[in-house]
């Protein structure tokens with residue numbers, strides 16, 4: 001893809017914003033909703049698949065189990081069609097994580113990406 005690094009992230013966040021309004025996003029959240037439990041102000045609670053605790057909707061995020069940018073792939077090597085296709089994925093690839101668990105998963109993925117990028121750099125073909 002031809003976009004610069006900063007452009008990539010601004011376009012990516014626009015794609016994610018559209019995804020957050022999609023039926024699959026809503027369905028993933030609905031699946032994680034506690035059937036009986038309500039928050040202090042009567043709001044719905046959602047269970048994080050990782051820590052199993054329940055949170056208000058503002059404190060959970062819909063995570064792509066298989067990440068949008070696959071580990072070992074550089075975002076600059078992906079087409080926008082691929083990015084959009086992988087963002088608007090099948091419901092089976094979506095899970096609900098609280099912000100802390102999502103942050104941890106993303107950090108692990110990014111560490112793996114850095115490791116792979118480093119090994120590519122030190123072993124150029």
Ligand SMILES: [Zn+2]
Pocket residue numbers: 048049050051052053097098099100101102
């Ligand atoms: Zn969690």
